[in-house]
Amino acid sequence: MSKHVVILGAGYAGLRALHELQKGDNELKITLVDQNDYHFEATDIHEVAAGIQTSERITYPIKDVVKSACTTFVQGTVETIDSENQLVHLKDQAAISYDYLIVALGYESESFGIPGVEEFSLKMVDIPTSEKVYQHLTEQMEAYKETKDENCLKIVVCGAGFTGIELLGSLHEGKKKLATIAGVEPEKIQLYCVEAVTRLLPMFSEKLGGYGIDHLKKWGVNFLVGKPIKEIKQDTVVYLDNQETNELNELNAKTIIWTTGVSGSHVVGDSGFAAKRGRVMVQSDLTDANHSNVYIIGDCSAVMDKESNRPYPTTAQISLKMGEHAGKNIKAQLKGEPTKEFTFKSLGSVASIGNSHAFGEVGKMEVKGYPASVIKKVIMDRSLFETGGIKEMLAKGRFDFYR
Ligand code: NAD
Structure with missing residues (x-):
């Protein structure tokens, strides 16, 4: 048998x-x-959360890759x-x-047991949670039109790991669309990142990690580094501001996204x-x-x-x-x-910051800027090929290499 x-x-x-x-x-x-009855490209969900990609673009039906002669799919x-x-x-x-x-x-x-994370911050781990982040963002932009509450235009990303950094890049790119909803200039939408440690992206050399962070800073992202988050309250991130005096501080924002690890x-x-x-x-x-x-x-x-x-x-x-x-x-x-x-x-890893910038390592070589973003897309296409075969790669792959 x-x-x-x-x-x-x-x-x-x-x-x-x-x-x-x-x-x-x-x-x-x-x-x-x-x-689910679909596969999703987990490395791309930040794009859905920021509203620069639809979920259809990063998913495909599982039935497409199931050979019914030998395999049964159970949802x-x-x-x-x-x-x-x-x-x-x-x-x-x-x-x-x-x-x-x-x-x-x-x-x-992973909440690490930090109080308020589950209740007052948004997760971004799959398609429903990523769609929820974008829906929440659009609701805050609508709310701004009514209330003129500046906190509706503030977005805090908790954690500056790979996920947080890639999300910040996509949020920067998504600002224009969000600003149109709010009826403001894109610069009015403020992006923050609160990170526990001071040496960011330890998997890369300081110079390479610094390139990515500096790029985001140039785009207006505000980094609070060496500030471990201690609690999330309604519309508030509570962080340790001074490790010696144990002084806490608060950052208010209507959107708080939790990306401190899995x-x-x-x-x-x-x-x-x-x-x-x-x-x-x-x-x-x-x-x-x-x-x-x-x-x-x-x-x-x-x-x-x-x-x-x-x-x-x-x-x-x-x-x-x-x-x-x-x-x-x-x-x-x-x-x-x-x-x-x-x-x-x-083979190395490459972090995207928006659609046409990236930085990372391929083998022992450091890559950055536009060429790195091309490499990132090739990596994404290859992974689509490995799970979904040629059909899904051609249907959902990234081939917008030419500017
Ligand atoms: P991570 O663990 O890599 O980063 C989480 C960040 O949150 C860290 O910098 C950490 O110091 C910070 N942090 C933790 N607790 C905190 C607190 N209380 N307050 C403030 N900051 C805090 O997690 P991730 O970014 O979710 O990534 C998970 C895994 O997936 C990693 O292994 C990562 O390399 C991988 N990943 C890879 C890619 C890629 O290859 N392009 C993309 C996304 C994720």
């Missing part, structure tokens, strides 16, 4: 694994589970995994049994896997330490980088590689062959 592989999550890692498993003539039955929400009985429990649906499981359930916003899906810890912030330190072949038929990949997974002696950071790039690797290892297990160790060499 053919073995049943269940893949949880249709993000970068899950779809790349699906692609690998659907290849060739394996005697396999595959079930893919996701709460459902995973509640827990019972790894002893090899069952996946879904909300309001029958449980699914598996022979092999790939857990690729992605990430969640954790892996809560389902992993809830299911009894040894997770820290939703990430499980997996074996070198990407399986769980206690279950050789359970692969944990993408943002739910932690793999040690032997060079830095720290887990690799979670990126789309490593998720795609893990998906491919897990798929190959399951094929090997089915043939009775040994699994292979996962190895990863980062």
Whole structure:
């Protein structure tokens, strides 16, 4: 009887694994589970939040990549995994049994227990939350017309990590459209970023990170650095202004967006896997330490980088590689062959600041400005190709290289 592989999550890692498993003539039955019936490009959601891209542009239907001869797609929400009985429990649906499981359930916003984050700030983690950010922004612009309250025109991004920086770039680009709604000049819309540490973007050299930050400053973004956020209140960010005196200060704004980092899906810890912030330190072949038929990949997974002696950071790039690797290892297990160790060499990373500026590293080379934005688009197109194939890449890819 053919073995049943269940893949949880249709993000970068899950779809790349699906692609690998659907290849060739394996005697396999595959079930893919996701709460949505679409895949979204998680690296581009800031563009939806800022209103410079529609969600249709960064999503495609999962059915487009499912080969019905071997794969069934189930739209459902995973509640827990019972790894002893090899069952996946879904909300309001029958449980699914598996022979092999790939857990690729992605990430969640991390509040670090800071009071008020859940109630008074906006998350930006998926399509609904990103659309909600843009809807909120347009509502504030409308409100300004009525009230002339300057706080309606203030936007605070909490955290200057990759996500915060890319969001600020897109918000700058989206200002014109928002200003039209409010009936003001774009310069009237004020962007702020509050960040805990003083050394921003530690993955890049100081010079390269500084290039990106300076660019945003030139565009008028106000940075408050070395100011850890202690609480979010209604329309207010409370931050530690002076580390020596413990003096707090407040920044008022009607839009507060929370981008201070992510954790892996809560389902992993809830299911009894040894997770820290939703990430499980997996074996070198990407399986769980206690279950050789359970692969944990993408943002739910932690793999040690032997060079830095720290887990690799979670990126789309490593998720795609893990998906491919897990798929190959399951094929090997089915043939009775040994699994292979996962190895990863980062190709670098590039942060966009708006549509035609970016900065980052490609291999050991630092890139910035317009050429970097072209590289960024090539990276985005490649990841679309790896999950969605040529069809989705041609339909949704970025080919506006020419100014
Ligand atoms: P992050 O952890 O990289 O950055 C979060 C930032 O928030 C940090 O600078 C941190 O110091 C700051 N912060 C944390 N708590 C704070 C507080 N209380 N007050 C103020 N600031 C605070 O998280 P991210 O930007 O969400 O990115 C998550 C992961 O996804 C990272 O691994 C990142 O590299 C990756 N990512 C990659 C890309 C890309 O490759 N283009 C894009 C987006 C995200």
